[in-house]
Amino acid sequence: MYPKKGGDGLWNGARWRHGNQGIIFTPPRPRRSNGDLKAQRRQGKASAETALHLAIVEQCGAGAVLHTHSQAGTLLSQWALQRDPQTRASGEGRLELADLEMLKGLQGFTSHACVARVPVLANDQNLPRLASRALPLLADAPQGLLIAGHGLYAWGSDLATARRHLEILEFLLEQRWRQLLLEALLNPPQVPHQSGTQSTVTHTEATPPSSSPRP
Numbered sequence: 567m568y569p570k571k572g573g574d575g576l577w578n579g580a581r582w583r584h585g586n587q588g589i590i591f592t593p594p595r596p597r598r599s600n601g602d603l604k605a606q607r608r609q610g611k612a613s614a615e616t617a618l619h620l621a622i623v624e625q626c627g628a629g630a631v632l633h634t635h636s637q638a639g640t641l642l643s644q645w646a647l648q649r650d651p652q653t654r655a656s657g658e659g660r661l662e663l664a665d666l667e668m669l670k671g672l673q674g675f676t677s678h679a680c681v682a683r684v685p686v687l688a689n690d691q692n693l694p695r696l697a698s699r700a701l702p703l704l705a706d707a708p709q710g711l712l713i714a715g716h717g718l719y720a721w722g723s724d725l726a727t728a729r730r731h732l733e734i735l736e737f738l739l740e741q742r743w744r745q746l747l748l749e750a751l752l753n754p755p756q757v758p759h760q761s762g763t764q765s766t767v768t769h770t771e772a773t774p775p776s777s778s779p780r781p
């Protein structure tokens with residue numbers, strides 16, 4: 567978990583229902599701590615990203631939606647789309663997070679032996695269009711959605727649940743990039759020998775020293 571930071575500390579905004587008073591907005595503000603979230607809540611001005619927050623509220627029946635710009639979310643969301651020509655072309659993919667005890671912190675997950683497939687969408691400055699592309703992906707999303715090169719949206723039935731999902735997903739993202747890094751270090755890609763170099767070595771090893779006079 568992140569006792570002193572929300573994701574990487576980059577709360578970008580929160581939306582949650584507040585009784586009959588509608589949805590409360592917190593304006594984007596970098597380096598907001600968890601403790602500040604409660605203290606800072608107020609009826610603020612809706613940001614440009616509100617369309618996506620509201621799509622999640624309406625489609626998932628969420629009571630709260632939180633959004634972060636963590637480095638792990640930014641990094642892995644780009645990686646998830648770019649590593650495959652098909653997802654790169656469609657602008658839509660999934661990031662798989664598997665076999666980890668912390669998965670059980672997500673609603674509906676009761677074992678570590680399962681896979682959370684977080685939908686990933688290409689970023690788009692047209693937020694209504696981005697929200698409409700997100701809608702069909704939300705129903706089976708593990709309470710989280712990644713926007714490539716941008717960040718994570720996490721939600722829940724209330725603010726406490728959304729915050730738990732956010733912290734769990736941020737942990738899983740951190741774990742995933744470390745896992746990928748470890749795998750790359752343990753299994754570095756094989757660099758093919760250049761034909762000229764290999765030929766030279768072979769020649770050197772195979773050719774006897776012709777200038778040496780035999781006794």
Ligand SMILES: [Zn+2]
Nearest residue numbers: 578615633717
């Ligand atoms: Zn954002």
